[in-house]
Amino acid sequence: MSQVFHRHCHTPLRTAVRGDGVYLYDQDGKAYLDASGGAAVSCLGHSHAGVRAALHKQIDQLAYAHSSFFTTEVAETLATRLTARAPGDLNHVYFLSGGSEAVEAALKLARQYFVERGEPQRSRFIARRQSYHGNTLGALAVGGNAWRRAPFAPLLTHAEHIAPCYAYRDCKPGESLFDYGQRVANELEQCLLTVGPETVIAFVAEPVVGATAGALTAVEGYFKRIREICDRYGVLLILDEVMCGMGRTGTLFAHEQEGIHTDIVTIAKGLGAGYQPIGAMLASDRIYDTIANGSGFFQHGHTYMAHATTMAGSLAVLDALEQEQILARVNPMGEALMTRLRERFGEHPHIGDIRGRGLFQALELVHDRDSKRPFDPRSKLDSRIKSAGMSRGLMCYPMAGTIDGHRGHHILLAPPFIIEESQLDELTDKLYDTVQQVTAEAFTEYPD
Ligand code: PMP
Secondary structure, three states, X not given: OOOOOOOOOOOOOOOEEEEEOOEEEXXXXXXXXXXXXXXXXXXXXXXXXXXHHHHHHHHHHOOOOOOOOOOOHHHHHHHHHHHHHOOOOOOEEEXXXXXXXXXXXXXXXXXXXXXXXXXXXXXXXEEEOOOOOOOOHHHHHHOOOHHHHHHHHHHOOOEEEEOOOOHHHHOOOOOOHHHHHHHHHHHHHHHHHHHOHHHEEEEEEOOEEXXXXXXXXXXXXXXXXXXXXXXXXXXXXXEEEOOOOOOOOOOOOHHHHXXXXXXXXXXXXXXXXXXXXXXXXXXXXXXXXXXXXXOOOOOOOOXXXXXXXXXXXXXHHHHHHHHOOOHHHHHHHHHHHHHHHHHHHOOOOOEEEEEEEOOEEEEEEOOOOOOOOOOOHHHOHHHHHHHHHHHOOEEOEEEEEEEOOEEEEEEEEOOOOOOOHHHHHHHHHHHHHHHXXXXXXXHHHOXX
C-alpha cells in the first residue's frame, strides 16, 4: 500500500516517470496524451527547454530568499511584465504558491481595503452557484459547488450565491441570449438589495467557469452589467482566472474579452505551467493605495511567496507564451479542436452541449438531449470516464458539478498550447471511444 495519502484512498495510481511535449509516460513506458493539461495547468507541455534552463540557472544562483527580507530581480521583472499586460490599473502583484492561496489573499485584501476605508460593516461576499474558487476554507466558502462544500458547511464563512450565467440550462425559450445575461446579472443587484449593499465586500466570479461547470462562458453583456452593478453599490469585483487565465481562452487575461476592468484578479495554473507551483493576485491602484497610505501593511503572507526559483520559471513561461508565439496558437488550435468536437459529438445522444473558448473546452454529458437531465449520480460517470480514458492513453478531466441538485457531468479539455493537428485527431478519436463506451454502459445500468 502507498504511504502517500492520495485523495482517492482506494484507486491505485500509475506512476508517472517522464514528460515529453503533450505526452506523459508511466512506469511501463505507456504514453498518455495530456488533453487536459493536468487540471488546465500544462500550457507549454511537459518538456519546455527554455523553462527548464531558466529554473536550472536560478537554482544555481539563488534558490530562495524570504520575501520579508529581500525582493529578487526575477520577482520584480515578472510583476512588471504581468502588470504591463493586465487590463486597467492592476498594477500590483502579490505572488503566492497556488490558486486557493491567491483567492484567499484576494478575499482578505478586499476585506482589509474596506476596513482601512472606514467601512468595517462590509463583511460579506457574493459569488455564484456552479463555481469553484479553491479548497481552503475561505475559497471553499465563496465557491458554489454544493458537493464540495457539504462536509465543511459549519466551518465556512457565510457567502451569498446567485445563479451562474449558464445559457444551455437556464435561458428561457424565446428569450434572447443578451436578455438572459442581463436577467441573471441582475440577480446580483437583487441579492445586494436583499442583504444590504453596504454590508458587501465583493462579488467573486470566474470569467469562464472551469472545474464546476466545464468551460462555461458568459453571454455577451453579462459581465458589463455585473461591473455596472458593482460600481453602483461600491462593491469590489474579484475575477478568479486561476484556471481560465494565462492565455487559456486566447488572451493572457480571460476578462480582456469581456471588455471590463476588474479590481482584483487571481491567476495560477498556467502561470507556472506545471514547472513550479505558483499563484498570484493582481490588485488595482485604488486598493493598493488605500492600504499603502493607510496602515501600510497587508496583513497576510506565506513562507514561499515570490519564491525565487518559481519566479524564474514563470518568467520563462511568459517569455515562451509571448516571444515564442505560443499564446498565438490558442485561438487557431482552439478552433481546430472545436471543429473536431462538433463533428464527432454534435449528434451524440449523450452530449448535450459542446462549449468553450480558446483551448478551454468541454462536453456536457446528459442522460438524454431533450430533457437535458444529467446521468444518475450513481453511474459515477466522472471516475469511469477518467479510467476509460487512461486505459486508452488519454488524460481528460471529467467532473461532477451540481445541476438542480443532481451531480451533472462534464469533460474538460485543456491541452497544452503546443498541441498539433494530428494530436487533436488522436485526442478526439480516443475521447470518442471513451465517451461511447462509458455512456453506453451507464445508460444500460441506469436507463431511467
Ligand atoms: N480557482 C479556480 C477557478 C480553480 O479552477 C482552482 C483549481 N481548480 C482554484 C481556484 C484552486 O487552485 P489550487 O488548486 O491551485 O489551489
